[in-house]
Amino acid sequence: MKTISTAEARTRFETVLDESQRAPVVIRDQxxxxxxxxxxxxxxxxxxxxxxxxxxxxxxxxxxxxxxGLTQERLGDLLDDE
Numbered sequence: 001m002k003t004i005s006t007a008e009a010r011t012r013f014e015t016v017l018d019e020s021q022r023a024p025v026v027i028r029d030q031x032x033x034x035x036x037x038x039x040x041x042x043x044x045x046x047x048x049x050x051x052x053x054x055x056x057x058x059x060x061x062x063x064x065x066x067x068x069g070l071t072q073e074r075l076g077d078l079l080d081d082e
């Protein structure tokens with residue numbers, strides 16, 4: 001992954017956009033990574049992965065809760081107790 005300064009990103013923005021289609025470009029300001037420019041395809045893949053990971057976790061928790069005998073009614077009772 002290529003890393004460039006904020007100054008370079010400003011002066012070469014069109015080139016940075018072009019390079020980001022091949023690989024993400026990290027933008028650095030005073031020894032600190034502040035942003036990443038990546039292709040829309042990479043962004044959508046990351047975003048979709050996060051959503052899918054959440055859905056997988058939700059389903060796993062639901063399976064474990066069901067296996068432990070936790071019903072919607074019991075969950076409601078537990079939440080009402082607080």
